[in-house]
Amino acid sequence: DVKVTQSSRYLVKRTGEKVFLECVQDMDHENMFWYRQDPGLGLRLIYFSYDVKMKEKGDIPEGYSVSREKKERFSLILESASTNQTSMYLCASSLTAPLSTDTQYFGPGTRLTVL
Amino acid sequence: AQTVTQSQPEMSVQEAETVTLSCTYDTSENNYYLFWYKQPPSRQMILVIRQEAYKQQNATENRFSVNFQKAAKSFSLKISDSQLGDTAMYFCAFIQGANFGNEKLTFGTGTRLTIIP
Numbered sequence: 001d002v003k004v005t006q007s008s009r010y011l012v013k014r015t016g017e018k019v020f021l022e023c024v025q026d027m028d029h030e031n032m033f034w035y036r037q038d039p040g041l042g043l044r045l046i047y048f049s050y051d052v053k054m055k056e057k058g059d060i061p062e063g064y065s066v067s068r069e070k071k072e073r074f075s076l077i078l079e080s081a082s083t084n085q086t087s088m089y090l091c092a093s094s095l096t097a098p099l100s101t102d103t104q105y106f107g108p109g110t111r112l113t114v115l
Numbered sequence: 116a117q118t119v120t121q122s123q124p125e126m127s128v129q130e131a132e133t134v135t136l137s138c139t140y141d142t143s144e145n146n147y148y149l150f151w152y153k154q155p156p157s158r159q160m161i162l163v164i165r166q167e168a169y170k171q172q173n174a175t176e177n178r179f180s181v182n183f184q185k186a187a188k189s190f191s192l193k194i195s196d197s198q199l200g201d202t203a204m205y206f207c208a209f210i211q212g213a214n215f216g217n218e219k220l221t222f223g224t225g226t227r228l229t230i231i232p
Contacts, residue, residue, distance in 0.1 A: 004159075033220075035222075040124075040224055041224060042119075042121075042206060042222040042223055042224040042225050043206065043222040044222075045219055045220065048219070058219060059219070090160065092160075103150075103162045103165065104162070104220060105162075106152075106159050106160040106161070107159065108158070108159050109159075
């Protein structure tokens with residue numbers, strides 16, 4: 001089975017802090033994604049990557065950056081956390097490159113609270 | 116831009132009954148894929164069922180089936196013989212077909228389904 005893991009289930013940070021959210025997948029998937037999930041808004045794509053060192057902006061990239069130095073690891077970075085970034089963050093991966101029409105496999109999510 | 120609409124924020128149904136979750140989408144493309152994902156409470160989101168737009172036959176997966184109406188741009192999920200484990204948030208999602216560099220999964224806002232014992 002595909003396994004997507006995220007470094008933390010719950011995280012509390014202060015405004016202005018730099019925050020790193022880590023995601024690792026163990027199935028050699030080419031594509032990896034970061035979403036945020038908010039009530040009433042569903043899932044919104046922040047960034048995605050279809051290869052090592054490649055990244056593409058999603059629908060809401062402002063205030064975020066990403067890093068993909070290794071195929072299995074995709075990091076989401078909040079350079080200076082703000083309260084409006086309090087949310088559930090979901091990582092996902094999929095096999096087919098460069099398309100994303102293959103099934104996406106999700107991690108358990110990180111619930112980030114910014115005080 | 117593609118949009119996905121789930122008009123039912125919450126639904127509840129008695130165990131063993133059948134329930135249908137609605138989803139509509141908007142696209143000008145002819146080649147695309149539709150998905151239903153399930154997110155149980157405090158658990159990982161998983162794929163329930165997937166439909167390719169070029170296939171006329173509705174996808175089925177055990178107790179889960181879809182009613183895909185391409186002309187109406189409708190993609191509803193039917194859960195038969197509902198079970199307590201079906202309690203979850205359900206997301207409808209859409210992705211455009213082969214168009215390098217522009218493939219993004221668009222999600223609806225979700226339907227919270229509760230199965231009542």
